[in-house]
Amino acid sequence: MTVLEQHSAYAPTPPPSWRPRTDPAPLLPEAEPYSVLGGEGGVRESGVEPEAELLLRLYEAVVHGRRYNEQATALTKQGRLAVYPSSTGQEACQVAAGLALGERDWLFPSYRDTLAAVARGVDPVEVLSLLRGDWHHGYDSRATRVAPLCTPLATQLPHAVGLAHAARLRGDEVAALALVGDGGTSEGDFHEALNFAAVWQAPVVFLVQNNGFAISVPLAKQTAAPSLAHKGVGYGVPGRLVDGNDAVAVHEVLTEALDRARSGGGPTLVEAVTYRLEAHTNADDATRYRAADEVEAWRAHDPVALLERGLRERGLLDDEAVSATREAAERRAEDLRARMNQDPELDPEELFPHVYAQGTQQLQEQAVQLRDELAAAEFGDGSGAGEDRR
Amino acid sequence: MSTAVRQPPEAGATAARKPATMGQALNRALRDAMRADPDVHVMGEDVGTLGGVFRVTDGLAKEFGEDRCSDTPLAEAGILGVAVGMAMYGLRPVVEMQFDAFAFPAFEQLVSHVSRMRNRTRGGLPMPLTVRVPYGGGIGGVEHHSDSSEAYYMATPGIHVVTPATVPDAYGLLRAAIASDDPVIFLEPKRLYWSKADWNPEAPEPVPGIGKAVVRRPGTSATLLTYGPSVPVCLEAAEAAREEGAEGWDLEVIDLRSLVPFDEETVVASVRRTGRAVVVHESPGFAGPGGEIAARISERCFHYLEAPVLRVAGFDIPYPPPMLERHHLPGVDRVLDAVARLQWESGWTERHPDGGGI
Numbered sequence: 001m002t003v004l005e006q007h008s009a010y011a012p013t014p015p016p017s018w019r020p021r022t023d024p025a026p027l028l029p030e031a032e033p034y035s036v037l038g039g040e041g042g043v044r045e046s047g048v049e050p051e052a053e054l055l056l057r058l059y060e061a062v063v064h065g066r067r068y069n070e071q072a073t074a075l076t077k078q079g080r081l082a083v084y085p086s087s088t089g090q091e092a093c094q095v096a097a098g099l100a101l102g103e104r105d106w107l108f109p110s111y112r113d114t115l116a117a118v119a120r121g122v123d124p125v126e127v128l129s130l131l132r133g134d135w136h137h138g139y140d141s142r143a144t145r146v147a148p149l150c151t152p153l154a155t156q157l158p159h160a161v162g163l164a165h166a167a168r169l170r171g172d173e174v175a176a177l178a179l180v181g182d183g184g185t186s187e188g189d190f191h192e193a194l195n196f197a198a199v200w201q202a203p204v205v206f207l208v209q210n211n212g213f214a215i216s217v218p219l220a221k222q223t224a225a226p227s228l229a230h231k232g233v234g235y236g237v238p239g240r241l242v243d244g245n246d247a248v249a250v251h252e253v254l255t256e257a258l259d260r261a262r263s264g265g266g267p268t269l270v271e272a273v274t275y276r277l278e279a280h281t282n283a284d285d286a287t288r289y290r291a292a293d294e295v296e297a298w299r300a301h302d303p304v305a306l307l308e309r310g311l312r313e314r315g316l317l318d319d320e321a322v323s324a325t326r327e328a329a330e331r332r333a334e335d336l337r338a339r340m341n342q343d344p345e346l347d348p349e350e351l352f353p354h355v356y357a358q359g360t361q362q363l364q365e366q367a368v369q370l371r372d373e374l375a376a377a378e379f380g381d382g383s384g385a386g387e388d389r390r
Numbered sequence: 391m392s393t394a395v396r397q398p399p400e401a402g403a404t405a406a407r408k409p410a411t412m413g414q415a416l417n418r419a420l421r422d423a424m425r426a427d428p429d430v431h432v433m434g435e436d437v438g439t440l441g442g443v444f445r446v447t448d449g450l451a452k453e454f455g456e457d458r459c460s461d462t463p464l465a466e467a468g469i470l471g472v473a474v475g476m477a478m479y480g481l482r483p484v485v486e487m488q489f490d491a492f493a494f495p496a497f498e499q500l501v502s503h504v505s506r507m508r509n510r511t512r513g514g515l516p517m518p519l520t521v522r523v524p525y526g527g528g529i530g531g532v533e534h535h536s537d538s539s540e541a542y543y544m545a546t547p548g549i550h551v552v553t554p555a556t557v558p559d560a561y562g563l564l565r566a567a568i569a570s571d572d573p574v575i576f577l578e579p580k581r582l583y584w585s586k587a588d589w590n591p592e593a594p595e596p597v598p599g600i601g602k603a604v605v606r607r608p609g610t611s612a613t614l615l616t617y618g619p620s621v622p623v624c625l626e627a628a629e630a631a632r633e634e635g636a637e638g639w640d641l642e643v644i645d646l647r648s649l650v651p652f653d654e655e656t657v658v659a660s661v662r663r664t665g666r667a668v669v670v671h672e673s674p675g676f677a678g679p680g681g682e683i684a685a686r687i688s689e690r691c692f693h694y695l696e697a698p699v700l701r702v703a704g705f706d707i708p709y710p711p712p713m714l715e716r717h718h719l720p721g722v723d724r725v726l727d728a729v730a731r732l733q734w735e736s737g738w739t740e741r742h743p744d745g746g747g748i
């Protein structure tokens with residue numbers, strides 16, 4: 001008997017169960033980055049003019065953000081921070097991310113997203129613990145609903161998905177916003193997070209800040225995708241492409257995506273096109289891998305200038321208000337400087353108690369060892385009696 | 391370490407003990423934990439409809455729904471990564487890794503986040519999650535299905551590493567792991583899944599908690615230190631040893647149960663009494679758990695030792711193909727050979743019963 005004869009029915013095509021369930025067309029991002037402030041008298045797609053209050057808040061936040069970046073970089077040069085990955089040039093993304101979140105939403109930042117955390121309400125000094133190096137993390141994540149700044153690339157993305165999923169299982173209207181760089185989109189965790197988010201329809205929004213480089217490596221060496229926003233399509237996640245230097249546009253896109261997530265519409269992948277105006281960190285030399293004229297072209301599309309122009313065009317800002325905002329930013333920078341110029345309180349004995357809920361015998365012994373060493377050192381310094389003991 | 395594991399609601403019912411497998415006890419532990427705490431969520435590959443490839447999650451999706459026992463996409467890093475986020479929100483995820491070697495993709499999440507989150511956040515974001523990993527050989531598995539990965543986990547501060555060898559421990563330790571506010575790697579010895587004991591699922595006997603070793607067989611001549619799949623091997627060796635040597639050896643067998651935290655007290659007390667020790671495990675010997683344990687014993691029991699602490703371990707080779715694995719796995723003969731090398735002619739501690747006066 002042939003195989004054909006063994007089967008009573010014959011179907012010329014595969015049965016319908018193979019078919020993908022999602023129409024890809026609505027998932028595709030726009031062809032050009034969505035912008036509101038770009039061009040003369042830029043308006044929203046919807047035609048609805050953004051509220052003046054929001055515009056002023058965004059403006060204030062980007063001006064403060066720019067000044068914060070400058071101050072943190074200066075503090076690094078003075079040895080007050082171990083390292084500072086500046087978001088200069090990316091302030092629009094940073095503040096829009098921090099301000100688009102609802103009160104109960106969570107933010108999952110990377111090492112470069114200090115400003116997003118500050119815009120969300122994290123204390124500007126506490127947020128720097130990791131980069132100062134007095135502890136790996138310095139703010140209350142539960143109270144601020146901001147996860148720790150994450151260093152291993154893209155590993156924070158599945159956390160955002162899991163938290164959002166957990167919130168949905170509990171029936172809470174909570175969304176998570178996860179930030180990642182263009183380089184981070186090559187990591188496996190990026191793909192796994194998008195896939196989980198899509199399968200579970202988790203209320204999570206991924207914001208890729210495409211700042212052109214992963215340290216020295218340009219995007220062309222990172223991906224052959226039509227755009228990073230297209231990467232959602234393969235998972236069934238809608239992509240949005242937005243001008244990442246246009247704070248109003250980023251805020252609008254994120255707000256929409258977060259609303260959609262909270263109301264059960266599932267995840268969104270947003271690619272914000274922006275540029276890292278400074279080197280990767282203070283320890284990096286960007287002249288080794290990019291030309292000055294490229295940087296200059298992006299300086300002409302500066303997010304702070306863009307917003308200032310937009311507000312002036314709308315009659316929401318005059319010279320006086322601009323300098324008042326700058327002065328306020330200067331005062332905050334002074335405050336940051338003063339606080340950062342105080343040595344942080346360090347307690348070596350704190351190395352042990354947080355490793356486990358209850359310390360192991362071995363850790364208790366090591367804690368005692370360190371305590372003895374510290375006591376001996378103090379004894380030796382103070383009275384000179386330390387010498388006798390040796 | 392808390393030893394008290396809440397009893398299931400039916401505790402005290404008088405159903406008699408009847409034969410149960412380790413797999414059944416694990417399944418019951420998951421069920422009871424899910425009944426007791428709505429925040430306990432089981433997740434992994436094939437854990438839902440199928441009940442897991444070893445059937446340890448059998449029936450859970452049916453009883454608790456697919457939100458509480460979920461089939462996840464096939465991505466181990468993703469599974470552990472989302473579990474971290476769920477734990478941040480206050481849930482107690484219990485993750486199943488399908489096999490030892492397939493937990494490796496999740497290593498970054500484990501090392502970089504699960505193990506460090508509590509410490510990083512000064513206790514602000516604890517990670518009360520359990521990662522169940524079927525491990526070890528002896529089941530005729532083809533490549534990537536028989537690894538002993540405990541040394542990697544033990545070398546990672548911030549996680550507990552636990553492995554049961556008996557049916558009551560399978561239940562009791564898994565309940566303790568799920569109840570723990572610290573992350574626990576729960577290593578399930580594959581070849582003991584079908585091992586049986588008389589056990590009453592309606593009233594499981596309490597067992598010592600995480601961090602406690604147990605003397606499975608008291609003895610006076612030497613101490614066998616072991617865990618997981620090698621516990622039955624050592625018990626068998628101890629029985630056989632009664633006939634060996636000049637007058638027969640009376641071997642003490644310690645089941646470590648918890649590799650992290652490590653119960654030095656029980657181990658040291660035993661070795662100081664017997665003066666001789668052999669560590670037995672399947673994991674490769676070089677830089678394996680036995681090295682750490684032997685070092686600790688020599689640091690704490692030096693004056694009580696009649697002989698160097700010996701190790702019987704897997705060879706330092708990639709896990710062999712199934713038709714050769716019996717040559718690799720520590721068996722009764724290899725254990726007895728090691729015991730025979732414990733310098734029985736030495737009588738130092740007999741002459742110095744206080745260990746030479748320290």
Ligand SMILES: Cc1ncc(C[n+]2csc(CCOP(=O)(O)OP(=O)(O)O)c2C)c(N)n1
Pocket residue numbers: 112151152153180181182183184185211213214215276280
């Ligand atoms: C898993 C991992 N690999 C490598 C690094 C080292 N590293 C730190 S930042 C960076 C570049 C990341 O680029 P991108 O994701 O584009 O973010 P950006 O720094 O531009 O914000 C690299 C390679 C890391 N932090 N984590």
